[in-house]
Amino acid sequence: MRDHGGHAGVADACRPITDILTRVGDKWSVMVVMLLGNGTKRFNEMRRLIGGISQRMLTLTLRGLERDGLVTRTVFPTVPPRVDYALTDLGRSLLIPISALGAWAYGHRDAIDAARLAFDARADAGAAPDSQAS
Amino acid sequence: MRDHGGHAGVADACRPITDILTRVGDKWSVMVVMLLGNGTKRFNEMRRLIGGISQRMLTLTLRGLERDGLVTRTVFPTVPPRVDYALTDLGRSLLIPISALGAWAYGHRDAIDAARLAFDARADAGAAPDSQAS
DNA sequence: CAGTATCCGGTCGGATACTG
DNA sequence: CAGTATCCGACCGGATACTG
Numbered sequence: 503m504r505d506h507g508g509h510a511g512v513a514d515a516c517r518p519i520t521d522i523l524t525r526v527g528d529k530w531s532v533m534v535v536m537l538l539g540n541g542t543k544r545f546n547e548m549r550r551l552i553g554g555i556s557q558r559m560l561t562l563t564l565r566g567l568e569r570d571g572l573v574t575r576t577v578f579p580t581v582p583p584r585v586d587y588a589l590t591d592l593g594r595s596l597l598i599p600i601s602a603l604g605a606w607a608y609g610h611r612d613a614i615d616a617a618r619l620a621f622d623a624r625a626d627a628g629a630a631p632d633s634q635a636s
Numbered sequence: 637m638r639d640h641g642g643h644a645g646v647a648d649a650c651r652p653i654t655d656i657l658t659r660v661g662d663k664w665s666v667m668v669v670m671l672l673g674n675g676t677k678r679f680n681e682m683r684r685l686i687g688g689i690s691q692r693m694l695t696l697t698l699r700g701l702e703r704d705g706l707v708t709r710t711v712f713p714t715v716p717p718r719v720d721y722a723l724t725d726l727g728r729s730l731l732i733p734i735s736a737l738g739a740w741a742y743g744h745r746d747a748i749d750a751a752r753l754a755f756d757a758r759a760d761a762g763a764a765p766d767s768q769a770s
Numbered sequence: 771c772a773g774t775a776t777c778c779g780g781t782c783g784g785a786t787a788c789t790g
Numbered sequence: 791c792a793g794t795a796t797c798c799g800a801c802c803g804g805a806t807a808c809t810g
Contacts, residue, residue, distance in 0.1 A: 510687045510688065511684065511685050511686045511687020511688060512667065512671070512685060512686055512687065513667065513686050513687045513688035513689065514687065514688070516667055518741070518742070518745045518749075519738055519741045519742055519745070520663065520666070520667065522741040522744075522745070522748060523660070523661060523666055523737070523738070523741060524661060524663070526657070526660070526661055526737065527657060527658060527660055527661005527662060528661060528782090529654065529658070529782085529783080532654070532657055533646065533647065533650055533654065537646070544791085544792090545791070545792050545793075546791065546792070550645065551645050551646060552645045552646055552647050553644040553645020553646065553647045553648065554644060554645065554647035554648070555647065556783070556784050556785075557792085557793075557794095558783075558784075558785090558793095558794090558795095559782090559783060559784075561792085561793065561794080562782095562783090568755065569751065569752055569755040569756070570748050570751055570752060571747060571748060571750070571751025571752075571754075571755075572751075577792095580791095581790095581791090582791040582792080583790080583791055583792060583793085584791070584792085585791080585792060585793085592744060592747055592748075592751070595740070595744070596740060596744075598736075598740075599733065599736040599737040599739075599740045600737065602732075602733040602736055602737075603657070603660065603733040603734065603736075603737055604653055604657070605733075606729070606730060606732075606733045607652070607653045607656040607657060608652070608653055610656075610726060610729070610730075611652045611653070611656070613705060613726055614656060614704050614705060614726070615652075616705070617703065617704055617705025617706075617726070618703055618704060618705075620705075621702065621703040621705075622703070662802090663802085663803080678771085678772090679771070679772050679773075680771065680772070683772095690803070690804050690805075691772085691773075691774095691805095692773095692774090692775095692803075692804075692805085693802090693803060693804075695772085695773065695774080696802095696803085711772095714771095715771090715810090716771040716772080717771055717772060717773085717810080718771070718772085719771080719772060719773085
């Protein structure tokens with residue numbers, strides 16, 4: 503807050519929010535949170551349920567969520583080892599707005615898809631006014 | 637839908653949603669949509685208001701939003717040229733869930749920050765049990 | 771004013787191999 | 791089972807220069 507003269511714009515004020523939105527927006531976080539919304543899960547269980555996520559990314563995603571206080575990680579010192587992941591209260595509270603966002607996305611997927619097709623068609627028409635497709 | 641035998645998991649079914657969430661999650665889209673929620677804006681006007689966004693990224697962000705049918709782009713063939721950006725009905729409808737998400741992020745930023753500090757402290761303690769800070 | 775084009779470093783994220 | 795470590799290609803995003 504020391505540059506009254508400058509005008510950094512809203513980007514500055516929004517940094518904390520943008521920061522958190524980045525978490526929400528990354529490829530797997532939302533899916534993991536939604537999955538844990540159904541209850542506690544183990545590592546490879548989630549891996550199977552999600553399908554298509556690499557081991558590495560599941561680890562990193564869970565670490566990020568744990569760091570943000572959204573997920574708890576519980577290790578059972580058995581052999582073979584067992585680790586349970588669950589949402590914290592904070593994580594559960596996040597479930598509400600992201601479900602709303604997910605519902606919006608699902609509800610408008612057709613409109614968005616149509617808009618994309620139309621846009622791409624316009625772009626193609628502009629780039630290649632000739633009726634030949636490449 | 638061709639592998640009934642396999643088990644791709646939810647990742648497959650969620651692809652359209654993930655896809656849209658990726659838009660929402662990228663660095664500038666949400667900020668731009670929120671800004672346009674206040675009314676029509678011109679290109680450099682937004683650039684100034686946001687502060688910290690490069691010309692390139694503002695263009696790409698707006699193109700993406702336009703492609704998804706969330707914003708309209710209106711060119712006035714004057715000199716110097718003038719281009720107005722505004723939300724579509726679809727864009728305005730998105731404003732609701734992302735405002736909710738933004739409110740959540742803002743409301744819980746302290747809890748998240750605290751969680752991060754605690755996590756990092758634990759990580760440091762684990763990595764360097766010695767009382768020396770690097 | 772409102773872009774486009776190009777370069778380039780940093781990060782994301784998958785594949786693979788190894789470990790307790 | 792639940793990770794960690796490493797490699798590596800793809801893409802994100804800023805800086806800069808140029809254009810109608």
